Structures are given as structure tokens and as C-alpha cells.
Amino acid sequence: DGGITQSPKYLFRxxxxxxxxxxxxxxNHDAMYWYxxxxxxxxxxxxxxxxxxxxxxxxxxxxxxxxxxxxESFPLTVTSAQKNPTAFYLCASSLWAGTTDTQxxxxxxxxxxx
Amino acid sequence: KNQVEQSPxxxxxxxxxxxxxxCNYTVSPFSNLRWYKQDTGRxxxxxxxxxxxxxxxxxxxxxxxxxxDTKQSSLHITASQLSDSASYICVVSAGExxxxxxxxxxxxxxVKS
Numbered sequence: 001d002g003g004i005t006q007s008p009k010y011l012f013r014x015x016x017x018x019x020x021x022x023x024x025x026x027x028n029h030d031a032m033y034w035y036x037x038x039x040x041x042x043x044x045x046x047x048x049x050x051x052x053x054x055x056x057x058x059x060x061x062x063x064x065x066x067x068x069x070x071x072e073s074f075p076l077t078v079t080s081a082q083k084n085p086t087a088f089y090l091c092a093s094s095l096w097a098g099t100t101d102t103q104x105x106x107x108x109x110x111x112x113x114x
Numbered sequence: 115k116n117q118v119e120q121s122p123x124x125x126x127x128x129x130x131x132x133x134x135x136x137c138n139y140t141v142s143p144f145s146n147l148r149w150y151k152q153d154t155g156r157x158x159x160x161x162x163x164x165x166x167x168x169x170x171x172x173x174x175x176x177x178x179x180x181x182x183d184t185k186q187s188s189l190h191i192t193a194s195q196l197s198d199s200a201s202y203i204c205v206v207s208a209g210e211x212x213x214x215x216x217x218x219x220x221x222x223x224x225v226k227s
Contacts, residue, residue, distance in 0.1 A: 004157075042118065042203070042217030043158075090157050102148070103215070105157030 003027045004106035006091050011111045013078070013085065021076045021109045023091030030096045032074035033103060036060060037088040046089075049074055050096070078111065086113045116141045116208050118218035126224045131194055135221045137187040137204030145207035149178050149189050152201045152220065161189070161202075194225045 003026040013019045025032065031050050035043040045058030049068040063082025068074055074093075078085045088110050092103040118139045127133050139147070146165045150158035162171045162178040164187070171178050175192045191198055204218040 040123075040219055042219050043215075044217075045215070092157070102160045102163060105159070107157050108155065110155070 004091060004093055004104055006089075006106040006109050008109060009107065011109055013111060013113050015113065016080045018077055018079050019111065021078065021089055021091075021111070023074045023076065023106060025072055025074075025091075025093045025104075025106075027093055027095075027104065028071070029093035029104075030071070031094045031101070032068070033092040033094075034058075034064070034066065034074070034076045035090045035092065037090060037108075043090065046076065085111055087111060116206075116214075116216045118204055118206050118216050120202075120204050120218040120221050122221060123219070124222040124224070126226060127194055129194060129196055129225050129227050133191050133194060133223065135189045135191075135202050135204075135223070137189070137218055139185050139187070139204070139206045139216070139218075141185075141206040141208045141216050143208065144182065144185075147178075147180055147187050147207070148205040149176070149187075150203040150205060152203055154200070158203055191223075194223075196225050196227060199223060199225045 005024050007022045033048040034046040037043050044060050046064050047066040049055035052071050055066050065077045090108045091106040094101040094103045121136045148163045149161045152158040161176050164171050164180045177190045180187045201220040201222050203220040206216045208214045
């Protein structure tokens, strides 16, 4: 999993609650990403950040929010507006958001809505 | 529409046997293609990356091929081991700067003893 940590490993949310997933990296990477993984589907990009204090929406940003106040941290908040949040969430980072740059993934957080 | 299709969806083989996983893509403009290995409940780990001009790349017992003309790639695993049991994901980089990744759904491989 490289130098990327995600916490918690498992998270349970009640209806109407906001929850925040943590992602930290010590690889000195500029770019960080959040993906959602559902069974039988490819990873889908939620948000990405190429530099501190800047982030861009991915393909499925609705119901999610992020911040990038520090280079090493990129937390994801799953808001109550996300209607189907149960999924496996993966954070990744790369040296920069370039063509051949490999993304290194964290171990993931499994979120379940009760 | 940019798409990556992988086959088969799942595969069971005996330890020591070889296998080949397929990836077809309709991504434009093409930048590069990666294969990742994802163990259950873990994040994906990069195995290989190939650009347009490369048609084969090896990483130990893993050999990836790329045919940019037919937009097909394969991942060949030689002398499989129990630890090869995982999901194998094909990822194609699209866009002028290659920063748009399109992920396949993966092939789930199970190696039996």
C-alpha cells in the first residue's frame, strides 16, 4: 500500500449522517485522488487534487466533499446527500497528475449504511 | 464513450498452471495502459504500465501485451501460485495529458491447490 494510510478500515453510518474518511500519505506526492468501488464495476473517480488548496470534481462528486489543506492529507466527507453511499472507498496518490505517473493506492475504507 | 471491458469475469485454475486475462478498450486518445492486482479488501497495486509504442512488458511471472491497433491487452500469468488469487484490473489512461483513468471491472482469479 506504499506510504498511504486510510482510516477507519470499516465505517458504519446511519441515515442522515455525514461521515469523514481519512487519507494520509508520506510519499511527498502532489496529486491525491478518491475513488469508489462497487461490486462488478470499475473504480469511479469522486474527487482529485493536484496541489494543496485545490481540488476538482471527478465523475461522481455529488454527495461528497473534500479538502486539501495539507499536502499529505486529503479527507473525504460523505454527506447525507449521497443516496447510496455503501461502497469500498479507495484513496490514491501520485507524484503529479501526469501521463505515466503511477497511482499508489491505500488499503481502503468499507462504508456501510445501516 | 471511453470503456474498458475485461474477460473473463472470473477464473479458477490449479496451482502451477498458466492463465491469460483479456482487456479490450475503446479509449481515445490513448496514453497508456496499466494492469493492477487487487487482493480482497485491499487497494490495487501496479503490476505493469505500457505506452503506445510498447507491445510487451514483464514483471516476474506476469507478462502484459498490448496491441494498440486492435485496442487489446492481455495479462499472462505463468506457473500460478496461491498468492496470485486476486482481482486483476486493467486501467487505460485517456486524454491529451493521460490524466483521465478508465478502469475495467476486473477479472477475479482464484488459484486452487
